[in-house]
Amino acid sequence: MEDNKKHLWWQDGVIYQIYPRSFQDSNGDGIGDLQGIMQRLDYLQWLGITAIWISPIYPSPMADYGYDISDYIDIHPLFGSMTDFDRLLTEVHNRGMKLILDFVPNHTSDQHPWFLESKSSKENPKRDWYIWRDAKDDGSPPNNWLSVFGGSGWEWDEDTQQYYYHAFLKEQPDLNWRNPEVQEAMLSMMKFWLDKGVDGFRIDVMWHMIKDDKLRDNPPNHDYQQHMATYEQLLPYYSTDQPEVHDIVHKMRKLLDSYNERMMIGEIYLPIHKLVAYYGADNNGAHLPFNFQLLSLQWNAREIGAAIDQYEGSLPDQGWPNWVLGNHDQPRITSRVGLQQAKVAAMLLLTLRGTPTIYYGDELGMTDVPIPFEEVQDPQGLNMPDKNLSRDPARTPMQWDASDHSGFSQTKPWLRVDKSYKRINVEAQKNDSHSMLTFYKKLIALRQQEISLKAGNYVPVHADPQVISFIREAEGESRFLIVLNLSHKPCYFSPKNIHINGEVILATIPELEGEKVGNNINLSGDEGVIIKLEN
Ligand code: NOJ
Numbered sequence: 001m002e003d004n005k006k007h008l009w010w011q012d013g014v015i016y017q018i019y020p021r022s023f024q025d026s027n028g029d030g031i032g033d034l035q036g037i038m039q040r041l042d043y044l045q046w047l048g049i050t051a052i053w054i055s056p057i058y059p060s061p062m063a064d065y066g067y068d069i070s071d072y073i074d075i076h077p078l079f080g081s082m083t084d085f086d087r088l089l090t091e092v093h094n095r096g097m098k099l100i101l102d103f104v105p106n107h108t109s110d111q112h113p114w115f116l117e118s119k120s121s122k123e124n125p126k127r128d129w130y131i132w133r134d135a136k137d138d139g140s141p142p143n144n145w146l147s148v149f150g151g152s153g154w155e156w157d158e159d160t161q162q163y164y165y166h167a168f169l170k171e172q173p174d175l176n177w178r179n180p181e182v183q184e185a186m187l188s189m190m191k192f193w194l195d196k197g198v199d200g201f202r203i204d205v206m207w208h209m210i211k212d213d214k215l216r217d218n219p220p221n222h223d224y225q226q227h228m229a230t231y232e233q234l235l236p237y238y239s240t241d242q243p244e245v246h247d248i249v250h251k252m253r254k255l256l257d258s259y260n261e262r263m264m265i266g267e268i269y270l271p272i273h274k275l276v277a278y279y280g281a282d283n284n285g286a287h288l289p290f291n292f293q294l295l296s297l298q299w300n301a302r303e304i305g306a307a308i309d310q311y312e313g314s315l316p317d318q319g320w321p322n323w324v325l326g327n328h329d330q331p332r333i334t335s336r337v338g339l340q341q342a343k344v345a346a347m348l349l350l351t352l353r354g355t356p357t358i359y360y361g362d363e364l365g366m367t368d369v370p371i372p373f374e375e376v377q378d379p380q381g382l383n384m385p386d387k388n389l390s391r392d393p394a395r396t397p398m399q400w401d402a403s404d405h406s407g408f409s410q411t412k413p414w415l416r417v418d419k420s421y422k423r424i425n426v427e428a429q430k431n432d433s434h435s436m437l438t439f440y441k442k443l444i445a446l447r448q449q450e451i452s453l454k455a456g457n458y459v460p461v462h463a464d465p466q467v468i469s470f471i472r473e474a475e476g477e478s479r480f481l482i483v484l485n486l487s488h489k490p491c492y493f494s495p496k497n498i499h500i501n502g503e504v505i506l507a508t509i510p511e512l513e514g515e516k517v518g519n520n521i522n523l524s525g526d527e528g529v530i531i532k533l534e535n
Helices: 034-039 041-047 082-094 113-120 180-196 245-257 272-279 301-314 333-337 339-351 379-383 426-430 436-449 451-455
Strands: 015-018 051-054 098-103 154-157 162-165 200-203 263-266 322-324 355-359 457-463 467-473 479-485 491-493 502-507 521-523 528-533
Touching (some): 082 098, 180 245, 200 245, 245 263, 245 272, 272 301, 301 467, 339 355, 339 436, 339 467, 339 479, 339 528, 436 451, 436 502, 479 521, 521 528
Parallel strands (some): 098 200, 200 263
Antiparallel strands (some): 154 162, 457 467, 467 479, 479 528, 491 521, 502 528
């Protein structure tokens, strides 16, 4: 049984993702900023989270809203100054919280001085810092690799008569991580922030960092369907997830380990058996390779139960699990499963074994906001207009209160605010015992207070298409049975494999709290309960 040994903050804690453009604007330009985040730290502390992960805040031409970095060791003036950053870090630490930065090592902006040099001539010493290749004899790109954001992954440079590779926009050229100078330069950028005292990094597209050295063609994806992004026409077997990527991850880890209690999250969209390799041999890789299963699985309790078991069973010995319900690239959970079911999803996220990451606004039940075509900002949406792939709907301003622009800004925000903001906002929900926010706050508090929930074992009890149930327990600590109805229909749960005697301590509707329960548990549709077991 998992003992009560001390866990580190990133194992025990709850992570909260801030998309900085949309969290809080402090200077009235319609775009969120660091001072804005500072103004809202009391809220985050009140909510009970442990660590904040902020999407990129570095100088950037904003072709991909900050994921195209032109200087890794400064702050974009839109977000503030380095002084603001230092203050933010201090304020976060003063509140006993941690700060995780987003780090984007796979590619830079095409305006980064390194790329401008690399592009200037074939002889430039930085030429090999990026992936340049001759055209094929007929002038076409060196191979068939596609860009995630549509079209070819190769861009022709007229001046030097070669193509360069970009897995994302042409404004985001991929670095050549096989070059030791690139490795050294990027590690020194990480060191800059670690020396300042940041507590960790979320590493963007970690599995993309190294490509096949022969740049072989990717094979076709025979399951491709028209509605999918064009990138999915091929299986990215040669352009991503290469064995050598683990050496790079290990180098990053070594750097982190030379500091005290710093951590690294890897953004990795891969099947479980490949994902777990990112923990590294002997656990010397990423601390938390992001586990995105809850984002992609069908909302079916049997499938989710099986996926949890597969994940638990695949984790390496010291590998710590984690779960994610939303981020700035995915539709919001409330829009996927509905408002009431989103409470069940929150209960799942916050009772599973492993570090949970909450996406800003999900704690209010914010939904995807339809953005009229002429207002679309996201390049993924703009490049594939017929596929409804814009990520803007999940990136709209945080809904703080019922005042103009939802208390996010004094002026019209960069993306429109949801029409419901007068009802669905922090102010309105804070003191409402039935609200999503109150529910999240209670769930977080319970998790933070109970060792079994933070660090205990996961014991599967039951999963059918409607209901999933499991126990969380740790030696000498309270035991909890979680029962979640992932459907809209009532369910009747009478497990034969365990004896239940306990009391509901937290439920998706507060009316159930305090009820004594035995082996017959009846739940309405969209209902979930946490039961404290007597024995
Ligand atoms: C993953 C990030 O989460 C996404 O927003 C970005 O567009 C791509 N990486 C490219 O950096």
